[in-house]
Structures are given as C-alpha cells and as structure tokens.
Amino acid sequence: MAAKTLTIDGKQISAEEGATVLQAADEAGVKIPTLCHLDGVYDVGACRLCLVEIAGVPKLLPACTTQVAEGMVIHTDSERLRKYRRMTLELLFAERNHVCAVCVANGHCELQSLAYNQGMDHVRYEYNFPKWSVDNTHRLFGMDHNRCILCTRCVRVCWHIEGAGTKNVAGRGGKAHIISDLNMSWGQSYSCTECGKCVQACPTGALFHKGSTAAEMERDRTRLEFLVTAREKKQWITGEE
Amino acid sequence: MSKRIVIDPVTRIEGHAKISIFMDDAGNVSDAEFHVVEFRGFEKFCEGRPYHEMPGITPRICGICPVSHLLASAKAGDAIMAVNIPPAADKLRRLMNLGQLVQSHALSFFHLSAPDFLLGWDTPQPQRNVFGLIAANADLARAGIRLRQFGQEIIEILGGKKIHPAWAVPGGVRNALTEAGRDKIRAWLPEAFATTQVAFNLFKKTLETHKREVQIFGNFSSLFMGLVTEDGTWEHHGGNLRFVDSSGSIIADQLDPQRYFEYIGESVQSSSYLKSPYYSPLGMPDGMYRVGPLARLNVAEQMGVPKADAELKLFKKMGRGAVSSSFLYHYARLIEILASLEYIERYLDDPEMFSDYLRADAGINSLRGVGVSEAPRGTLFHDYTVDRNGLLKKVNLIVATGQNNLAMNQTVAQIARHYVRGNDIPEPMLNRIEHGIRCYDPCLSCSTHAVGQMPMQVRLISADGSVLNETVRG
Numbered sequence: 161m162a163a164k165t166l167t168i169d170g171k172q173i174s175a176e177e178g179a180t181v182l183q184a185a186d187e188a189g190v191k192i193p194t195l196c197h198l199d200g201v202y203d204v205g206a207c208r209l210c211l212v213e214i215a216g217v218p219k220l221l222p223a224c225t226t227q228v229a230e231g232m233v234i235h236t237d238s239e240r241l242r243k244y245r246r247m248t249l250e251l252l253f254a255e256r257n258h259v260c261a262v263c264v265a266n267g268h269c270e271l272q273s274l275a276y277n278q279g280m281d282h283v284r285y286e287y288n289f290p291k292w293s294v295d296n297t298h299r300l301f302g303m304d305h306n307r308c309i310l311c312t313r314c315v316r317v318c319w320h321i322e323g324a325g326t327k328n329v330a331g332r333g334g335k336a337h338i339i340s341d342l343n344m345s346w347g348q349s350y351s352c353t354e355c356g357k358c359v360q361a362c363p364t365g366a367l368f369h370k371g372s373t374a375a376e377m378e379r380d381r382t383r384l385e386f387l388v389t390a391r392e393k394k395q396w397i398t399g400e401e
Numbered sequence: 402m403s404k405r406i407v408i409d410p411v412t413r414i415e416g417h418a419k420i421s422i423f424m425d426d427a428g429n430v431s432d433a434e435f436h437v438v439e440f441r442g443f444e445k446f447c448e449g450r451p452y453h454e455m456p457g458i459t460p461r462i463c464g465i466c467p468v469s470h471l472l473a474s475a476k477a478g479d480a481i482m483a484v485n486i487p488p489a490a491d492k493l494r495r496l497m498n499l500g501q502l503v504q505s506h507a508l509s510f511f512h513l514s515a516p517d518f519l520l521g522w523d524t525p526q527p528q529r530n531v532f533g534l535i536a537a538n539a540d541l542a543r544a545g546i547r548l549r550q551f552g553q554e555i556i557e558i559l560g561g562k563k564i565h566p567a568w569a570v571p572g573g574v575r576n577a578l579t580e581a582g583r584d585k586i587r588a589w590l591p592e593a594f595a596t597t598q599v600a601f602n603l604f605k606k607t608l609e610t611h612k613r614e615v616q617i618f619g620n621f622s623s624l625f626m627g628l629v630t631e632d633g634t635w636e637h638h639g640g641n642l643r644f645v646d647s648s649g650s651i652i653a654d655q656l657d658p659q660r661y662f663e664y665i666g667e668s669v670q671s672s673s674y675l676k677s678p679y680y681s682p683l684g685m686p687d688g689m690y691r692v693g694p695l696a697r698l699n700v701a702e703q704m705g706v707p708k709a710d711a712e713l714k715l716f717k718k719m720g721r722g723a724v725s726s727s728f729l730y731h732y733a734r735l736i737e738i739l740a741s742l743e744y745i746e747r748y749l750d751d752p753e754m755f756s757d758y759l760r761a762d763a764g765i766n767s768l769r770g771v772g773v774s775e776a777p778r779g780t781l782f783h784d785y786t787v788d789r790n791g792l793l794k795k796v797n798l799i800v801a802t803g804q805n806n807l808a809m810n811q812t813v814a815q816i817a818r819h820y821v822r823g824n825d826i827p828e829p830m831l832n833r834i835e836h837g838i839r840c841y842d843p844c845l846s847c848s849t850h851a852v853g854q855m856p857m858q859v860r861l862i863s864a865d866g867s868v869l870n871e872t873v874r875g
Contacts, residue, residue: 262461
C-alpha cells in the first residue's frame with residue numbers, strides 16, 4: 161500500500177494509505193483526545209473530541225474518521241480546538257445527570273479524566289436535569305441512562321465484536337437513548353448473550369456490573385483487543401507469558 | 402404583652418437552625434422552639450437509584466459523620482440481600498465506627514462545646530470558640546484536635562479517605578486492615594488515651610463549678626433509647642434496641658431494629674424541617690425519648706471494657722435511676738471515647754482484621770431492608786424499600802438529631818425560663834440557651850436532608866408580630 165507523507169503539529173510523518181489521521185498521529189506519538197473511539201471497533205465520529213485543523217479545509221474534521229492524504233498539514237492543538245473541546249465536554253455534562261462523586265465510575269471515567277485534562281473547571285451551560293431511569297433488569301449488568309453520553313461504543317462492540325446486535329440507539333436529539341433489542345428491558349432481551357463487552361467498552365458509569373458502588377467500576381479493555389486480534393490476525397495474544 | 406424571642410442562627414452546631422422563645426404578658430418565658438431551617442431531601446432524590454449505590458450516596462449527607470450513614474446504608478443493603486456478612490467485615494465496620502465515635506465526640510467536646518465551659522459563659526463572644534481555646538491553652542486545644550485526627554486516621558486507613566469513604570458495601574466491606582495501618586493506630590493509641598484522661602480531669606473539675614448547669618440544662622424526665630447486646634452491654638453497631646425511662650427501668654428490651662416502625666412514630670411540626678420521632682406505645686408527648694451518648698449510657702448496664710466500665714459506675718451515680726441532665730451528654734461522650742479506644746485496642750490484636758473474605762454476594766431477597774447503627778449523636782435508621790430489580794422505591798431516614806428534637810425543645814425552654822426576664826437579652830444568656838442545643842451535638846445537615854455554618858440572631862417579638870428587640874451576631 162502506498163505511503164502518504166504529511167505534517168502533524170510540525171512533525172513530518174508518513175502513514176499508510178487509508179489510515180485515519182488519528183492512527184497516523186498515534187503512531188507519530190501525537191496524542192489527540194478521544195471519547196467515542198475504541199481500539200478494535202470501527203469509528204463513527206460521534207463525540208467530536210478529536211476534531212483537528214487541516215490546512216485548506218475551513219471546517220474542523222474528526223481525526224478518527226478522516227483519512228490521511230498526501231501533503232496534509234494538520235494541527236491537533238490550538239486555541240480554537242481547545243475552545244471547541246471544552247465546549248463539547250461542557251455540553252456532555254450539561255446534557256444528562258453526571259454526579260461524579262457518587263458515580264460507580266468515579267476515578268475510572270474517560271469523560272471525567274478528559275474534563276480534568278482539558279481544564280474544565282465548571283460548566284457554562286444550564287444543566288438539563290433530564291429524567292432518565294436506570295435499567296437494572298439484567299441479571300448481571302445495569303444501565304444508567306443518566307450517565308450515558310451516546311458514544312455508541314456499546315452498540316459497536318455488541319454488533320461488531322460479539323455479533324449479537326442487542327444494543328441500539330432509539331429516538332432523536334435529546335431523546336436519543338440506548339435500547340436493548342426492540343426497546344425492551346435489558347433483562348427481557350432475547351439476543352443478549354450476557355458477554356459483558358458493552359460494560360467493558362463504556363467510557364462512563366452508564367453501564368456497570370450490578371452491585372458496584374461508588375468508584376468501584378474499573379474496566380478491562382484488553383479483552384476486546386484480544387478478541388479482535390485473534391479474529392483478524394489469528395493471533396491469540398493474552399498478554400500473559 | 403406576650404412576645405417571641407428568636408435566636409437565629411444557632412452557632413457551633415452542625416447545620417442551620419434558629420430558636421424562638423415565647424414570652425407571656427408578665428414577661429416570663431412560656432415556651433421555646435428549636436427550628437431547623439434547612440432541607441436536604443435525600444429521602445426523595447435517592448428514589449430510583451440502585452440500592453447498592455446508597456453507601457456511596459448517603460455518606461454525602463454529612464461531613465462529620467459520613468461513616469454513620471455509610472454503615473447504616475450498607476446494613477440496609479445487607480438486609481435487602483438477606484445475608485449474614487462475613488465476620489471479618491462486621492469487625493472491620495465496627496472498627497471504623499469506633500474511629501468515627503472518637504473523632505466526632507472529640508470535635509463536639511473540644512471544638513464546639515469546651516469553649517463555653519472551659520473559657521466561661523461570659524467570655525466575650527469573639528474569643529468563645531476553638532481559637533480562643535488555642536489562645537488560652539494551646540496544648541489542650543492541640544491535643545483535642547489530634548484526638549479527632551486519630552479517629553479520622555482510622556477511617557482513612559480503612560476507607561482510603563477521611564470524609565465520605567464508600568468503603569462499606571451491601572454484603573460487607575471492600576478491604577481489610579493492613580499491618581501498616583494497624584501499626585500506625587497502635588503507635589497513636591497511648592496519646593489518645595492520655596488526651597482522653599486530660600479531658601476527663603477537666604470535665605470533672607468543670608462539674609464541680611457547673612452544678613447549676615447540670616440542674617437546668619435539659620434536666621427532665623424522658624425515655625432513653627439505644628442499642629444493647631443480649632446481656633445489656635453498650636453496643637454501637639449490632640444488637641437490639643432498649644428503652645429505659647427516667648427511673649432507669651427498662652420499659653422495652655431487645656426490640657428488633659428491623660421493625661422500628663412498630664414502636665417509633667414520627668410527628669411533624671409546621672415550624673421545623675426536622676421530624677420528631679416518639680415512642681409510639683406511649684404516644685405524644687409521653688413518648689419523647691433521647692438518643693446519643695447520654696441515652697446509650699443510660700440503657701447500657703456495662704461498657705464491656707474495664708476503664709470505661711469504671712467511669713460508667715461513677716457516671717451512673719449522677720442520676721436517680723437514669724442520668725437525666727443533658728449537660729451530662731458531654732460526660733457521656735468522654736466515656737464513649739474511652740470505651741472506643743479500648744475496643745480499638747482489642748481489635749488490633751484480632752487476626753481476622755486482615756482477612757480477605759470480606760464480602761457476601763446475593764441478589765434481592767427482601768424488598769425492604771432496615772440498617773441501624775449507633776451514630777455519634779444517636780441511633781440512625783436507614784429504611785429502604787426496593788423493587789424486584791433493586792431500584793429504590795422509598796427511603797426513610799430516622800436520624801439521631803430528629804429523635805432528640807422534642808428533648809432539645811424542652812431543654813431550650815428550661816434554660817430560657819431560668820435566664821430570660823423582660824425585654825433585655827444579654828448575649829451570654831443567648832449563649833447558654835445555644836449551649837442547651839450543643840449538649841446534643843445536633844447535626845441538622847444529617848437530619849433534614851443543607852450544609853453551612855451558623856451565626857445567630859435573637860428577636861423579641863410581641864404578640865402582634867412586631868419586633869421589639871433584635872440581636873444579631875456572626
């Protein structure tokens with residue numbers, strides 16, 4: 161495959177044709193903030209945290225779904241990008257009910273650590289305080305819609321890695337939400353194999369192991385990568401000697 | 402002309418409150434009310450949450466006694482799961498509760514109340530606080546602060562942080578004591594015992610000069626309630642409930658805390674956000690009962706540890722039957738600190754404290770669960786009703802301060818009758834009335850579901866509602 165040469169933050173790099181800007185940056189050691197991206201599943205550009213500036217393109221583009229091109233000049237960090245990233249994060253916090261102190265994912269939450277890293281010390285938008293419920297009907301797992309940011313990682317691991325297709329998105333705009341099967345309670349879902357991949361994929365405290373209390377929900381994503389590597393490359397690398 | 406005097410806010414207590422004193426036409430006090438003017442609402446907004454999150458949420462009710470809510474909440478969870486938790490988990494929870502009793506009682510005694518009786522009622526108000534205590538006796542103040550720190554350290558060693566640890570969970574606890582933690586506690590114990598002895602010496606000297614306070618600061622008949630073991634020994638985390646009357650007679654014993662609603666009623670006053678529980682077989686007002694250190698010592702026959710037992714014997718001699726003066730809550734607090742230190746010392750030698758079998762696992766086996774624990778201020782009930790998926794449908798919290806509400810009203814009235822005459826309100830008089838409240842070490846943030854500090858205001862209001870005189874401070 162042909163290699164493309166491009167510039168990221170002043171650094172001359174080369175990347176494989178078809179690679180995304182995010183992959184190229186990652187290989188070059190340039191860290192771009194992400195939230196909906198998850199190694200092992202396809203990208204959808206849902207969260208807009210990985211927006212970058214590309215010379216000659218007036219609008220900002222998501223690094224995770226933009227393919228590299230010859231001679232591209234990319235900036236991943238600027239005043240404008242930082243402004244938009246903070247705005248995006250604040251909107252995520254304002255949209256639903258995120259109460260870090262008592263959340264099962266406190267200290268292990270990607271939304272929380274991104275907010276810290278981006279210097280978000282308050283939210284300038286009015287909180288929505290929507291009324292969402294908790295689906296605690298599943299034998300093993302729970303889903304708290306109050307903490308969901310609609311990144312759709314759970315949907316993608318369920319379809320792409322497990323292949324069950326239990327998780328879906330229903331509704332539009334502020335009413336969009338994750339459902340199981342044809343919008344039934346999770347406990348009644350016929351297709352769910354109880355594999356727990358969605359729980360491992362969730363970046364916040366929205367999906368959790370039942371019985372978890374504050375700050376107890378730590379995730380292990382290495383298994384998702386293990387499965388994808390095993391399937392695609394026929395290599396079963398557990399990380400253990 | 403009849404008048405109303407308002408003290409607003411009450412200072413050096415935990416939470417926001419005010420006091421109204423009602424005067425009759427002759428200028429004498431006819432009645433007094435303690436109003437809690439803050440509202441927290443935990444009972445309402447926890448509805449819909451999974452019950453296993455509650456030990457993470459309810460400690461946020463209070464920064465002073467988060468552990469009490471943590472433990473009561475975890476116990477309510479145990480009851481919903483209908484499990485017996487591993488013995489090591491029970492012991493570890495007890496160790497944390499003992500640390501909590503020490504730190505909270507040290508705060509009440511040294512920081513909040515001692516400035517009154519050690520510096521004197523008539524000390525100018527700007528000096529009558531913990532900073533005044535530091536200026537007058539730096540060593541004592543430091544020792545008091547360190548005694549509180551000792552209790553906080555135990556909480557941190559077990560729970561990872563001093564305030565709001567989410568360490569106890571339905572079914573047990575998250576982690577055991579470490580050997581490093583044990584060594585730290587053990588090394589600090591002698592200092593904690595020594596400070597407690599200093600406090601005993603000071604308070605006993607105080608008692609010699611404060612006979613009047615013992616007589617009129619909440620000295621009246623009431624019931625007392627607290628947890629006891631099967632043989633009537635002082636209990637703080639397990640056991641069953643006992644009520645004694647002011648003669649010291651047991652009127653109900655070994656009541657199952659899970660069925661508290663069969664013997665505790667809750668009345669509501671329009672003048673306060675604080676509910677007033679009462680012993681329902683006797684109704685209102687005879688069912689008024691007190692909880693907390695004074696009550697626990699009145700219901701207990703012994704402490705179960707030698708040094709505190711010796712002190713309990715001396716304490717019991719201060720009453721005919723039960724010890725009925727609320728001023729002696731301070732004394733009871735010191736005895737509980739001593740007992741806690743002795744129990745802590747025992748636990749340090751228990752190999753089970755290092756166990757790794759700490760958490761029982763189960764689903765929803767009961768749709769209602771009550772968790773009861775002795776908080777520093779008195780018996781705490783968390784009563785949760787869940788649906789079949791473990792989501793909370795109803796939450797009822799019966800907090801120590803609420804149970805002392807009726808007694809606090811009566812204490813304020815009793816002190817006011819002794820010190821208030823006519824239209825003048827001298828500031829030291831206000832302070833004595835406030836102290837009547839401080840005896841109970843009330844925590845209003847806990848009991849109404851709001852946080853903050855308390856400056857104070859007293860108003861003289863005539864029967865037609867006009868303000869005759871007003872004093873504001875803070």
